[in-house]
Amino acid sequence: MSQRLxxxxxxxxxxxxxxxxxxxxxxxAGAVVAVVGPSGCGKSTLLRCIAGLEPLASGRVELxxxxxxxxxxxxxxxxxxxxxxxxxxxxxxxxxxxxxxSMQGRSAAEQRARSEELLDLVGLGGFGxxxxxxxxxxxxxxxxLARALAPSPGLLMLDEPLGSLDRVLREQLTADLRxxxxxxxxxxxxxxxxxxxxxxxxxHIVVLREGRIEQQGPPEALWRSPVNRFxxxxxxxxxxxxxxxxxxxxxxxxxxVAADGEIIxxxxxxxxxxxxxxxxxRVDEAPDTDLVGQRIVFRSDVGPAIGDRVGLHLSAPPxxxxxxxxxxxxxx
Ligand code: ADP
Ligand code: MG
Numbered sequence: 001m002s003q004r005l006x007x008x009x010x011x012x013x014x015x016x017x018x019x020x021x022x023x024x025x026x027x028x029a030g031a032v033v034a035v036v037g038p039s040g041c042g043k044s045t046l047l048r049c050i051a052g053l054e055p056l057a058s059g060r061v062e063l064x065x066x067x068x069x070x071x072x073x074x075x076x077x078x079x080x081x082x083x084x085x086x087x088x089x090x091x092x093x094x095x096x097x098x099x100x101x102s103m104q105g106r107s108a109a110e111q112r113a114r115s116e117e118l119l120d121l122v123g124l125g126g127f128g129x130x131x132x133x134x135x136x137x138x139x140x141x142x143x144x145l146a147r148a149l150a151p152s153p154g155l156l157m158l159d160e161p162l163g164s165l166d167r168v169l170r171e172q173l174t175a176d177l178r179x180x181x182x183x184x185x186x187x188x189x190x191x192x193x194x195x196x197x198x199x200x201x202x203x204h205i206v207v208l209r210e211g212r213i214e215q216q217g218p219p220e221a222l223w224r225s226p227v228n229r230f231x232x233x234x235x236x237x238x239x240x241x242x243x244x245x246x247x248x249x250x251x252x253x254x255x256x257v258a259a260d261g262e263i264i265x266x267x268x269x270x271x272x273x274x275x276x277x278x279x280x281x282r283v284d285e286a287p288d289t290d291l292v293g294q295r296i297v298f299r300s301d302v303g304p305a306i307g308d309r310v311g312l313h314l315s316a317p318p319x320x321x322x323x324x325x326x327x328x329x330x331x332x
Pocket of ligand 2 (some may be wrong): 041044045
């Protein structure tokens, strides 16, 4: 049964280093929460301490109203899934899925039925007798998900579960995961460094930075009102400028190759993605603004070279971001 997760002022240390510093989080039963942040910010540590794999220096973790202090990992009512799916190589697919159930002492018939049910659910009906070694990467991750879900845990925790897959598989599995967690109504904590994955899956997003929660809230609210430059850039706002005493978000600009436009910039970097050139420039001229010297990101069907000067037009007027103070200097 889905449970509410309550994390209260948790601190975790590795020797002198503080990996989590006063983290509090309230995840209601059935909610899907994404924890995002750059590598090393403490995402895995958060999951590990909820699982009882790292001791708390202080604070409290409760699941379904039960304080988890002193409760061993296997009695915490959790389903865990990690990037390296860590299936048991000597067991069949079916035995992997029902592993948690056999630990709970369920009958062989029960294990078989539940395993078939879960494999159907993750789109692997009929795979039960296969050996783990015969699975593709995407299939193995589906088996790992079925295994995590089989005992109907109160909380499902996923640590970058799609990180090792290629993009197409990742998008497919993201969609399946979204359908699954909604259908099952399971409480889920999903860790990822990929903001797009977080937006695709979560009802609530938590942005971690150096062991602290920088901001949390519903995806739309975070996107509309990032509290600072770090959050805005991490969520993927490309053009964030100080403009007339406010932080503004400039929509992707259109480009003319001739060096005329509202903004003149020099191309500093380029990549080709989804049929278009994505370019990063530095603003040289922008009359009546304070944009000179700032970074600008834009897309173009034509690909100017690095070092070219280009003229840019805004495709819509810049929009002020709510909530971000123009005095905010915190950089990423
Ligand atoms: P993330 O999952 O966001 O990449 P982690 O939770 O793995 O971050 O790590 C947070 C910080 O704690 C990092 O600085 C990392 O180097 C450090 N850390 C993680 N695990 C250990 C450990 N077992 N011993 C010492 N330091 C660790
Ligand atoms: Mg990690």
